[in-house]
Amino acid sequence: MAPRSCSIANALEVVGERWSLLALREVFFGNTRFDQIAAYTGASRDVLAARLKKLVSAGVLEKVQYSSQPVRHEYHLTEAGRALHPVLLMLKEWGDQYVTEGPLPLVYEHSCGRALEPRVVCAYCGEEASLESLTRASQPVH
Numbered sequence: 001m002a003p004r005s006c007s008i009a010n011a012l013e014v015v016g017e018r019w020s021l022l023a024l025r026e027v028f029f030g031n032t033r034f035d036q037i038a039a040y041t042g043a044s045r046d047v048l049a050a051r052l053k054k055l056v057s058a059g060v061l062e063k064v065q066y067s068s069q070p071v072r073h074e075y076h077l078t079e080a081g082r083a084l085h086p087v088l089l090m091l092k093e094w095g096d097q098y099v100t101e102g103p104l105p106l107v108y109e110h111s112c113g114r115a116l117e118p119r120v121v122c123a124y125c126g127e128e129a130s131l132e133s134l135t136r137a138s139q140p141v142h
Helices: 007-015 018-028 034-041 045-057 085-098
Strands: 061-068 071-077
Touching: 007 018, 007 045, 018 034, 018 045, 018 071, 018 085, 034 045, 034 071, 045 061, 045 071
Parallel strands: none
Antiparallel strands: 061 071
């Protein structure tokens, strides 16, 4: 049996590694410079450099020069990178619920004033996308 062709597997080829996701977390937090990302993730410099290079080549991040003497760069999210924000929010939510013990290290507050509890909903009807509400489409939709 051949492996299933799947967009999840394709996405994991780009972002499915610990240091890639933690680097993206830091860029979302506004820490766009290499030294900041390294400090807040704990990644070794060589591993982080490789992950950032992969994210840039995949079009998730853009490397932008901010200094010429010495030459220094920072990393900005592309449209593809910004589209990963809900993925990171859901991963955080899962970690909060099933892995993190004790007080939560980070709580987001929504503009409505309440603690954010992210959910995946259908853009057409607004219903939560639960396992029970989903079926595979007979034809791929683009």
